[in-house]
Amino acid sequence: MMPRPPAPAARPRRMVSAFTGLDVCETAGLRLAPGAARVLFEQDRWVFAALIDAHRMVLDRELIWEFAEILNPCWRTVAKEILLALLAPQHEAVLECAHAIRSVRSPRTCFRFLQQFTDWFNWLTDQGVTRLDDVTQHMCERYLEERHWSVPVPGEPRRRLEPDTMAEVVRAMQLPVLYGELLSRDGCTEGFAPWEGKSASAVVGLKKGGPNRVPAVPDLVLQPLLATCLYLVNVVGPHVADLLDVVRAEADSGQDLPRVTKERVPAVREVLARLRAAGEPLPALSTDVVGRRVGRYGADPLTHLAWGRLARMAGASVFNEYAREQVLPEVQELAAEVGIERPWARQAALIAQADSGEQVPWTDPVGDEDLQLMANYVVTACLVLTSALSGMRTSELLELSVGCRQSRSVPGGGIRYGLAGRLIKGKRFGGVPDEWVVIEQVDRAVALAERLVRRPQGAPLFGSVGLSDRVKNLRGWLERTGNREHWGLPVIPQGPTSPRMLRRTLALSIAERPGGLLAAKIALKHISVATAEGYAARPGGSQRLFHAEMHAAEEEHHMKLTLQAFRDAQAGIMPAGPGARGLIDALRHVDAQLNEAARTDPKVLTDDRHLESLLRKLAKALHVGPANFCWFRDPSKALCLRLAGTPDATRPLVGLCDSARCPQATHHRSQRPVWIGTITTIDALLDSPRVAKGEKTRLVPERDRALRVVAEIDAAASTAPAGKD
Incomplete structure (x- = not known):
């Protein structure tokens, strides 16, 4: 029998811990x-x-x-x-x-x-x-x-x-x-x-360096969510803040008021007489407070009455039992005569509904708690806009403090808006100071949030950043109170929402311009310019990291577009435009390389990885315009650079693109609706009696060019074999 191997020797141990007695x-x-x-x-x-x-x-x-x-x-x-x-x-x-x-x-x-x-x-x-x-x-x-x-x-x-x-x-x-x-x-x-x-x-089996697995917020959720939050911040929010200032000022002034005692009953009766003379309703409690009171004590004729508010109208804080019993019959009589209604915003200013533009009061009458609850949901809207339009992480949103807004003038006029905070991820414990360059909508949302939360300088601005729960509660509040219909807001569908998802959505939206996912009211051009300044101003900051994510998403999107152009060409659906011939030649060269590889290499290609490697150089030359693709392979041929007098530039000036004349521009089936929309708009202007004759004369060549482009797109697509299109 073989002897058993000796047990492995135990590692020698320290007699005393190296950290004994240490702080x-x-x-x-x-x-x-x-x-x-x-x-x-x-x-x-x-x-x-x-x-x-x-x-x-x-x-x-x-x-x-x-x-x-x-x-x-x-x-x-x-x-x-x-x-x-x-x-x-x-x-x-x-x-x-x-x-x-x-x-x-x-x-x-x-x-x-x-x-x-x-x-x-x-x-x-x-x-x-x-x-x-x-x-x-x-x-x-x-x-x-x-x-x-x-x-x-x-x-x-x-x-x-x-x-x-x-x-x-x-x-x-x-x-x-x-x-x-x-x-x-x-x-x-x-x-x-x-x-x-x-x-x-x-x-x-954890693989690092793979694709970003964070999904974007679905467009069917994002669009109504952003539309709702923009309306709450831009239209409703200022009215909420103004009224909240009034309510807070009254509450502050009434902190040291005495109780309503026997001696103050005449003052209460004077208030009741004044209300009767003016036909003004008695003050009511907030909706939630009434619900709690009914659940605890049951309903009575004065369940809705705000006794504390009535006491403050008489210059006191609260009623004692004796004073309340003394005025109770008169209060009941007056309630039957003029009614009971919540005290604030009884004659609210008019605002335009989001969908129809019809003028409606910005709110129904509200109580103190109703107003505070509304303010909390407007702050949620401020948080959603800040997250969606800046690209901040949860840690960076949490580090925003009251007083974080930074604005500065820029050469040539205008203002650049910034938010001072801290960068936490990847830094020493506690983070390092950082600044985000943002757009005006974000600055406005943060300014409104500062007014609504009323916290001292340096205090946390948003508190928690649990967006999924906060958006869910916002959706429920809008439906429960009827404010969504009152303001003409869209229904926000169920769906997850988080700062990570909104950050990913913004990166994709900028990377895939001009077909971004954000609401039409938000100018992505300004987002792109503002964030680009942030990358340059603070090369090591968090905004720079966001730019890297955006750039990776842009490269992925351009590869998809190039791959689609190749598949279309294989199916006989050719591009149109002055640069079509050059693009077709490049795609045919790739196709020949692919066929040669298939002939000489017996392996079976199960995906597009080899094709993508052949198209990568072409994809890097792609720049997406609003109604065309620019294949910027030769700067000397770029019409926009010649017009601008910058022939040595490394990127095209897409805003100056004349795709009907540039030898590197192409038109594709996906852009046909844009040109059709241009024709429809010009036709409406030509038919309008308000447009001057000289302007109509200028618009006719624009319309003819758009018609020619559409015809070229249709002709190029019609070359596809039957059943391919």
């Missing part, structure tokens, strides 16, 4: 507020609530680390040592670890690792394991398989979690091996490494 924050370089309690390594509860640099993405629970939740006391020390090593990778003891992570990890990241350690170590305890020396690869695989499944939900099947979620689980199991030289109480066997040292990404 955690001082060791990690984390700043605490003056007078805050120190966090010591030996404590089983680390409280970082007083961190000065904690940004607004950090949740309160992420600043309280409960090591006592780890059942095995030895493994609590293991978790502490690893987490402090992640926070302070330059500590002398950490530098001795050959495989330690050398970059600083933030407290948020370390908190997630603590959660993973707690789950992993307690699972081992449940399996009867008391030492990390006893951990095997089989145990790691069993635990990973169990964690691969979502938490059970009644009535729903469990699903496998995404690889990026599981990668963090694997990293937590591998960290004790990376810090083996540092650990003092316990550690893995010498030579053991979960999954033989493979990276966490490789273990779970």
Whole structure:
């Protein structure tokens, strides 16, 4: 019988932890507020609530680390040592670890690792394991398989979690091996490494550098959402802010008023007499307050009456029981005579409905709580516009503070609007100062939000940024109150909305101009110009990163358009325009290369990857115009550059494009509706008696050119074989 191999030797351990007696924050370089309690390594509860640099993405629970939740006391020390090593990778003891992570990890990241350690170590305890020396690869695989499944939900099947979620689980199991030289109480066997040292990404099959998986907000959701938010900010919002200022001023002035006592009953009767003489209704409570009162006390004739408002009209704060009983019969009599109605905006100013333009009061009469609720939803509209039209991440939206607006004049006139904030992602804990260049609509939305929230300078502007829930609540409020129909707003369909999705939507909208997805009222040209200035002004800022996303989306879109042009040409649907011959020759050359590759290479092409590589150079030359494609392969032939006197430019001047004459411009079937729309518009102008004869004479050649372009597009498309078009 063969003798059993000796057990692997245990790794030598430190007698005492390298971090014994240390102040955690001082060791990690984390700043605490003056007078805050120190966090010591030996404590089983680390409280970082007083961190000065904690940004607004950090949740309160992420600043309280409960090591006592780890059942095995030895493994609590293991978790502490690893987490402090992640926070302070330059500590002398950490530098001795050959495989330690050398970059600083933030407290948020370390908190997630603590959660993973707690789950992993307690699972081992449940399996009867008391030492990390006893951990095997089989145990790691069993635990990973169990964690691969979502938490059970009644009535729903469990699903496998995404690889990026599981990668963090694997990293937590591998960290004790990376810090083996540092650990003092316990550690893995010498030579053991979960999954033989493979990276966490490789273990779970996480592929980095792939396409952006964040979906854009569907157009059927985006268009009505933006139209609603623009209307709330531009039309309704100023009225809400003005009335809210009045209500707040009255509330501030009435804070120290006395109660209505026996001596003040005559003053109340004077108010009642004045209301009777003017035929003015008694003040009513807000809708939600009435609902709560009826649910608690039941209905009575004065359920809707705002007794507090009536007291303030008499120069007091609230009624005591005696005074209320004294005036109750008179109040009941007056209520039957003039009625009860909410006190604010009884004669509201008129505004135009969004759909019909009909003039309607901007609101029905409202109470204090109704007005505050309306203001909250207008702030939600401000948040949606800021996110959708700037491209900010959630962390950057949270860092916007009251007073963040920055505006400056630019040479030649005009104003550039900016928002000062902080860039969090990819930066040291707490972030770095940053600024976004935005358009006027965003500046207006932020200014309105500052008025509505009424917070001190430097306070958070938007608070939470849970857009999905906030948009859902906005949709429900519009329907519940009838304000959507009153203002003539479109129905906002159900659908997810988040800052990441809105950021992706904006990137695609700019990249795919002129056929963007944003509402027609928003000039994408101005968005593009303003954001471009942001990229140039702060090359390392977050807006620069957004530009990189936009550029990648633009390249992908141009490749799709070029591939479609190639497929159309294969089907016999040729382009039209002065540059059609050159484009057709280029596409035929690619087709010949493709055929040659198919003849000489026996492999079967299962996708368009080889074709895309052949078309890539042509796609990079494509510039999309509003009614044509510009294949900018030779600057010397570009009509726009010759007209502008800039023959050495590296990009065409699409705004100066005369696609009917430029030798690099082509027209395609997808652009035919644009030219038809031009013809329809010109026909309407020619038939209008308000247009001068001289202007009509100028429009006739424009119409003839558009007709000629449409005819050329139809003629080129008609060359396709039967059944191909």
